[in-house]
């Protein structure tokens with residue numbers, strides 16, 4: 001009888017999750033599919049099942065309404081700005097071929113229209129200040145193309161801000177925190193409506209940015225340091241500061257930022273497949289994508305290392321405890337990661353996240369905020385026009 005009751009509860013929870021999930025505007029602030037498609041020579045409007053975490057059809061089937069696509073290259077590329085333009089061209093081409101499915105929206109009116117017509121709203125998030133190559137006016141060009149946030153640093157540092165990696169690197173010789181030029185960049189971003197993203201930055205840069213910005217910030221894809229202590233996650237003082245600033249922390253699904261036990265297990269996996277990894281790197285594939293390819297090839301082994309979604313939800317609970325439910329969202333990092341919690345395999349699995357919120361007793365109103373309402377609030381303050 002008890003067993004039957006729990007099955008009925010599960011079915012009821014599942015039905016409620018389906019309803020609120022598909023009724024809400026679901027925003028994901030971080031997805032690397034553009035780079036993944038270039039690396040794998042595929043396109044988002046193809047069926048990429050088994051190849052990518054995302055494609056146009058599966059976005060919709062998973063209930064996604066609004067995607068910020070990461071524009072990214074690592075710090076070693078000679079022309080990151082040209083690369084950024086090329087990545088944006090690839091999405092523009094997808095949108096041009098599929099005007100009934102996806103729109104690169106550049107105004108609030110365009111966002112509202114696309115949502116009403118049940119199309120995916122697409123915008124860009126530039127991942128790393130190095131992509132402007134020290135030219136502040138390139139922010140204006142980015143904005144015109146549909147860039148609505150910029151991560152101040154990726155793991156590398158531009159000349160004007162230090163990353164989380166460089167701030168702990170004894171050989172790093174650049175400035176720590178934001179330079180005067182870095183502060184000017186934030187002012188220009190505030191003026192244009194490019195949201196300041198503090199994921200990937202070092203702590204010195206974080207505190208300088210939070211003092212300089214006049215608008216709410218986002219962490220487009222970061223978790224809580226006290227649950228999983230890696231420098232990509234946010235310490236409690238930083239979480240409190242984002243709350244005070246009115247910003248939103250979007251949860252990253254990457255196993256290494258979710259579960260503090262993951263890295264040790266993953267190192268064993270990587271060591272075992274090192275020869276194959278080295279040959280992929282030699283062929284010119286960027287490291288992050290070589291890792292994804294190996295994880296997919298040896299799926300059973302990598303599956304065993306994945307954390308449960310409940311560990312991700314510990315980050316959610318912790319952030320809510322510190323700053324409340326108005327300051328959390330989703331920044332999955334799909335297609336930029338080689339491992340995510342067992343239940344969150346691809347963009348088809350977003351409803352499982354909603355189910356975990358329902359299991360915690362959140363109201364429909366709060367769930368709608370977490371799924372996208374919180375981001376939309378920050379977006380409107382940054383982009384009142």
Ligand SMILES: [Zn+2]
Nearest residue numbers: 127200221336
């Ligand atoms: Zn990232």
